[in-house]
Amino acid sequence: xxxxxxxxxxxxANNDWVTLLKDNTRTQGLGAAALANPGKAKWQMRVGxxxxxxxxxxxxxxxxxxxxxxxYAISADNGRQKWRFKAGAEIYSTPSLYRGxxxxxxxxxxxxxxxxxxxxxxEAKTDGEVWASPVVRGGVAYFGSGxxxxxxxxxxxxxxxxxxxxxxxIHSTAYATEQAIYLGCGDGxxxxxxxxxxxxxxxxxxxxxxxxxxxxVGDTLVIGSEDFFVYGIDAGTGAVKWKYETGLGIxxxxxxxNGMAVIGGKDGFLYALEAATGKLKWKAxxxxxxxxxxxxxxxxxxxxSWGLQALDAADGKIVWRAGLGGSIQGxxxxxxxxxxxxxxxxxxxxxx
Numbered sequence: 001x002x003x004x005x006x007x008x009x010x011x012x013a014n015n016d017w018v019t020l021l022k023d024n025t026r027t028q029g030l031g032a033a034a035l036a037n038p039g040k041a042k043w044q045m046r047v048g049x050x051x052x053x054x055x056x057x058x059x060x061x062x063x064x065x066x067x068x069x070x071x072y073a074i075s076a077d078n079g080r081q082k083w084r085f086k087a088g089a090e091i092y093s094t095p096s097l098y099r100g101x102x103x104x105x106x107x108x109x110x111x112x113x114x115x116x117x118x119x120x121x122x123e124a125k126t127d128g129e130v131w132a133s134p135v136v137r138g139g140v141a142y143f144g145s146g147x148x149x150x151x152x153x154x155x156x157x158x159x160x161x162x163x164x165x166x167x168x169x170i171h172s173t174a175y176a177t178e179q180a181i182y183l184g185c186g187d188g189x190x191x192x193x194x195x196x197x198x199x200x201x202x203x204x205x206x207x208x209x210x211x212x213x214x215x216x217v218g219d220t221l222v223i224g225s226e227d228f229f230v231y232g233i234d235a236g237t238g239a240v241k242w243k244y245e246t247g248l249g250i251x252x253x254x255x256x257x258n259g260m261a262v263i264g265g266k267d268g269f270l271y272a273l274e275a276a277t278g279k280l281k282w283k284a285x286x287x288x289x290x291x292x293x294x295x296x297x298x299x300x301x302x303x304x305s306w307g308l309q310a311l312d313a314a315d316g317k318i319v320w321r322a323g324l325g326g327s328i329q330g331x332x333x334x335x336x337x338x339x340x341x342x343x344x345x346x347x348x349x350x351x352x
Contacts, residue, residue, distance in 0.1 A: 017057040017333040019096040019133055037310075037320035038339055038351035043079030047072055051342040053094040054293075054331040056102075062333075062350075064342050065091035065104055071114060073102075074348060076340070083118030092131040094173075096141075098155045103141055105130025111143055111151075113158060122158030126151060128169065132183075132213075137176035137195065144170025144183055150191075152198060164198035166191055173213035173253070175221070182221055182235065184210025190223055190233060202238030206231060213253035213293075215261065217275035222261040224250025230263055230271065232278050242278030246271060253293040255301065257313070262301055264290030270303060272316060284316030293331050304330050308341060308351075324349055 049068035056063050061082065062074045067090045073082040088108035095104040101113045101121055107129040113121040128146025134155075135142050141155040146169045152161040168186030175182045180192050180201055186209040192201040207227030214223035220241060221233040226249035232242040247267030254263040261275045266289045272281040287305030295302040300310045300319055307323040324343070332341040339351040 016059075016097070017055075017335060018098075019056060019094070019135060038308075038322055040352065041324075042338060042350040042352045044350075045074060045079040045081070045348045047346050047348060049346050050344050051330060051346060051348070052092050052344065053342070055333055055340050055342050055348065056095050056097055057333055057335050057340065058097050062340050062348065063095045063097070063102055064348055065093065065095055066346065067091065069106060069108075071095065071102060071104060071112075072348075073118060076335070076338075076350065079348070079350060085112070085114045085118050085120070087112055089129075092129070094133045096134045096136060098136045098141070101155070103134040103136070103155070105132060105134065105143060105145075109145065109147070111141070111153070111158070113155075124151065124153045124158045124160065131171040133173045135174045135176050135181075137181075138178065140195070142174045142176055142181050142195075144172060144174065144185070146170070148186075150174070150181070150183065150193060150198065152195075162198035164193055164200070168209065171211045172223075175214045175216055177216070180235075182214045182216070182223075184212055184214065184223055184225070186210070188225070188227075190214065190221070190231065190238075192235070192238060204231075204233055204238040204240060208249065211251045212263070215254045215256045217256050217259060217261060220275050222254045222256065222263070222273075222275055224252060224254070224263050224265075226250065228265075230254075230261075230273060230278070232273075232275065241276075244271065244273055244278045244280065248289075251291040255294045255296050257296045260313075262294045262296075262313075264292060264294060264303065264305070266291065268305075270294060270301070270311065270316060272313075282316040284311055284318070286311065286318075295331050295334070297334055302332050302334070302339070304332060304341060308332060308339065322351065324351070 049066040069087040071085040087106040093105035126145035172184035206225035212224035229243040246265040252264035254261040310319040
């Protein structure tokens with residue numbers, strides 16, 4: 001079940017950061033530099049509205065979405081706005097990049113695709129808010145909606161392929177393989193659907209809603225639940241292999257690397273677990289409440305909580321902390337020894 005090349009050539013270069021947590025493998029910035037404490041801001045841009053999402057990056061352009069319903073394209077070199085696009089409502093959806101398109105959801109129930117010039121290419125309608133990031137696999141974009149349905153549309157055109165009703169609101173970003181997609185749901189279950197038809201393959205109950213976005217490590221699906229537990233689930237059968245109890249609910253999404261999964265809890269701790277067994281490797285206090293996902297660099301883990309922090313991946317000890325980019329949902333991206341991050345206060349930073 002291990003499916004590492006989940007973008008099937010849809011990433012243009014190793015530096016590209018095309019969706020929530022870099023790409024669909026959820027390995028995040030693995031291979032990115034283990035940066036020293038950023039000494040200065042290369043640039044800083046204020047977009048004038050709170051940002052609750054992570055930036056993405058391609059071909060020297062940073063894309064961010066805001067609660068004013070704006071998508072911004074910003075030059076990575078100098079922080080200047082290239083263009084912006086106005087959606088119909090607030091945006092809590094981190095953009096995804098597919099070929100020449102930027103895909104994201106909005107509270108108006110639509111997923112938008114905007115081209116490289118900032119013009120709308122297509123939109124797909126749902127009956128609820130779309131907080132999840134559209135995930136593209138094999139030319140198909142998959143996303144859940146607050147209307148309780150999962151949608152599959154053609155990424156080039158937005159034409160619908162199928163939709164499947166689940167039992168609650170969906171804020172979890174799907175993990176897609178060639179055969180199946182996996183995601184959490186407000187009904188308290190983790191679901192696996194057939195990628196081609198949307199037919200349910202299995203669903204596994206947890207004790208509360210599941211807003212975390214899963215990651216696949218070998219044949220183990222790792223995901224958190226608001227019931228305080230991190231789950232390791234057999235991706236083929238839905239059987240629970242293990243679960244690990246934290247101090248509060250979990251809305252963060254796991255980062256995975258070398259058989260280890262790191263996830264944040266609302267109790268303010270980061271937990272590093274063996275993905276195969278759920279055994280705790282370490283836990284580290286990194287905030288008051290952590291709902292943002294961690295990001296792997298080489299030997300370090302970045303987290304936006306109490307500003308931007310870098311922790312040693314081996315033991316969770318803080319390597320450095322920068323007092324910028326306070327966030328409860330965002331995540332930094334690391335490209336060519338530069339960290340790009342956005343804050344709840346509406347600032348976008350490039351740090352070096």
